[in-house]
Amino acid sequence: MTARRVEGIRVEETVWIELSDGTRLAARLWLPPGSAGPVPAILEYLPYRRRDRHRGDDAILHPAFAAAGYAAIRVDMRGAGDSDGLMTDEYTPGEWADAAEVIAWIASQSWCSGNVGMIGLSWSGFNSLQIAALAPPALKAIVTTCASDDRYADDMHYMGGCLLNDNLQYGSTLFTWLGTPPDPAIVGERWREMWLARLSAVEPPAARWMQHSDRNAYWQSGSVCEDYGRIKAAVLAVGGWADGYTNAVLRLLEGLKTPRKGLIGPWAHAFPHVATPGPQIDFINYVIRWWDHWLKGRDTGIMTEPMLTCWMQESEPPRARYHNRRGRWVAEASWPSPQVTKYPYQLTTSGLREGASEPIDLPVRSPATVGTASGEWCPYGWGPDMPTDQREDDAGSLCFDGAPLTAPLQILGGPRLAVAFSSDRPEAMLAVRLDDVAPDGTSARITYGLLNLQHHAGHGRAIALQPGKTYDTQIRLKDVAYEIPAGHRLRVAISTSYWPLAMPIPQAATVTLHRSELKLPVRQAGEESAVPPALGEAWNPGPLEAEVLTSPERGRIRIERNLAQNRMTVEVVRNLGALHIADVDLELQALGSERYSIALDNPAQARSETHRRAAFKRHDWLASVVTTSVLTAAGGDWHFIATLDAYEGEVRIFARNWDLLIPRSSAKLSSPKEIVGK
Structure with missing residues (x-):
């Protein structure tokens, strides 16, 4: 079938899911048109604020699932968006336990048939795998996109044991969003109390991650490659050759015993119906075929198609940005492939x-x-x-x-x-x-x-x-x-x-x-061992109705060699953008930048600096969070300095600074210094 109509979908802006400890999680629910009885449900579970920050992505994906006869539900994790509680780190056992309760709650609702799927990109792609490893009875299939099965080897913290600067840049983003407030229009007068509790609980995630420079138990937790056999649900693993998380797809195909498929395009870090470089595909319809097979028991033919479908990139002059990448689709009947x-x-x-x-x-x-x-x-x-x-x-x-x-x-x-x-x-x-x-x-x-x-x-x-x-x-x-x-x-x-x-x-x-x-x-070149499936042209039900004030942009915008100062500097823009969201009458601002510099002849003088601002405005309500993070080397340690400031209107209502020395390596010849802060 194909999902092309989205009229008549029933949307519940806020649904409360109460957990066993009394914590309430905020969710947004899309239900199919009409009243044909219980239907399977698709869950996306992440901290990226269903009410504003993630609303544009949600507007594309979930109405299409509802139009195809599914209940689609977006849940803000504990401590995020309008949900109760606190969140301090990524991919924790508490996060997964909450999700298992959420899945059981979904399966018990009158609108649900009892079959549940999970879909996710990045964070929600990670936790789709991690929650599948708990094997909740109602979870039958997942779609994991731009994620990893190995938190140490293939996440933005370390690569081959080398500290990535993405550890600082993404750590700065999470640092900022951990301290953002709920929406007063949803939680009422307690919004300020909830906000101050979140701010007080924030610790810079980048500093925590740098304390674990080896692949220890911290990283093994949540790395499903430790035991693929724990996953019982069917897995569709999706990635892009331009993305940072490509390696997991082929490992999952090789390591999993449950039914699985792999799809890798030329894409960067986004779902394939909106990703660049192109070509984009009709990913929504492809996923609906996946859901129809595993959640409705329909023979859509998807499981007779090759195990791996991928874009074979062809040579072309390198550029900092592509609209499309040259190449063609190829397929392998199995992976590893005898070809x-x-x-x-x-x-x-x-x-x-x-x-x-x-x-x-x-x-x-x-x-x-x-x-x-x-x-x-x-x-x-x-x-x-x-x-x-x-x-x-x-x-x-x-x-x-x-x-x-x-x-x-x-x-x-x-x-x-x-x-x-x-x-x-x-x-x-x-x-x-x-x-x-x-x-x-x-x-x-x-x-x-x-x-x-x-x-x-x-x-x-x-x-x-x-x-x-x-x-x-x-x-x-x-x-x-x-x-x-x-x-x-x-x-x-x-x-x-x-x-x-x-x-x-x-x-x-x-x-x-x-x-x-x-x-x-x-x-092996020549006769293909398998024929790639038809993936169609990209389609989605249309973007969120919003006025764009600052367009999203990410990337290196300037590289400067200053001979007078003997330094090289790389400047990066990291804007999610700024926009006015019409249906919630909210102005959202999510802006950031980075500056990396190094002495031309002395790597000890490398400096990485990030700036982030998240702000929310409706009429006379204005709340904002501003952070800075700086990383340098200091002998055998990393020197990490950070600030967090929160403002209600123009009044600063919270401020905290950190000044930390973190051992660079567990192999230091001197004894590790105690991490200090202020």
Whole structure:
């Protein structure tokens, strides 16, 4: 079937769900037209404020589900939006326990048939997996989009054990929204009391996450890869090659035993019916086919289609922003696929070659600024956030070029680089990029990976390196589907920095490569093993009625090399936007910016700074939250400074500052200092 009409849907603006401890969660409910009896329900459960911040996304997705004969429900988590209680962190056992109660409540309602599905993007994509691992009886199927099964390896905190600057930028966003007030129009006079309680409970999430620099129990909790067998519901895993969360899709297909499908497009961090780069697809209808099969028992044919459908990207000149990416849809009947073979390439003194491995003994010590062509760790497609021409970064890297290809080469999956190395310092990192080099010299990044070399033996515990000692390790590059055309070269570029995507090691190290082999997942070209399904053209029921005051935009808007100050600066805009939402008569403002700077010859002088503002206005009611966060290195510690200010009108009603020293690594030679704050 196809969902094209949304007339007659019944919408309940606020439905209260009372939990067993008396906490009430606020929800918005869409019910199908007419009274045909109980129907299955689709839940989206997240902290991003159904009343305002997430209202635009909700206006697109949930009415379409209701039009297709489902009850769609958006629930604000405990401590978020208009819900009671407090929230202090992401992905907690309490969050999942509340969700299990919510699912049981939904299944018991007169409008529900007892079958429930969950859908989510990012946070709600994560917790759809995590809640499915609890196996609530009514939860039959989920759709997880732009999320991860491994909170340490593939979230915006760490990559290969290296601290990402996204830890600070997203931590700053959550820092701000944890302290936002409920809507007085919904909760009444107690809104101020609820707001002050939230503000008093806020601690900077970025600082908490930096306290867990290894893959310990904190990160294992909520990482469903620890035991895929706990998930019983059917899983549709969706991702985009431009997104930060691509790796989970193929791992889920391989690790899960429950029925599953994978769909990966060229998209950044958004649902595929609105995502860029395009092409967008009729994702809503695709998902309804999924729901109809698992929640209504209809044979829609979706489970006879290939297990994996993905966009095979084709070579094109790199740009900071794309409307569409070149390529075509391909499919695999199963994953892992017999069509994909791990093909070995040796890194040699004469370049990237086939054949036996050989010693190379090549040192690399990159400029601190290598990485300025990286783009954002998690592009959203709203601005200039994609990787650009890699030639400047290549110039500061150790590069291994292959011969010009005599035929196209398809890559599908995650390359791995095995390397024997030594370092002249106890601490070092490696960034590995796989580039597509055109005949004119243009260098486009295909995929990349990072490794904190103190994690050479695994991410469970950092181990200080003994200078001069040789170690063996593997570096995992992100999963990708990409076709390199004949006449182009494959390049492996290796650097000891990747700033500002990752915070640098404060003391620059020289790393010597002694041997190295690349295992490339090569997809057999020629006759396709499976036919991709028809995905249709993008459709949605229309955007939220709102006056846009500031358009949403995210990305690197300026890169400046200041020779007088001997510094490189990268400026980033991080605006969700500002708008007046007509149906709740509310002006919402969600603005942000970042500034990353580093000394050209001294990575110890790296500085990351974020600014955020969230504001809500209706007539004479104005409430706002403003935060700043700053991260620098201080010897063996991270130095983290933050401020939070809240205003009612023009009057500041709350203020708090933090000044923290956080150990950079569990392998520090000195004893960890107690984290202090004020």
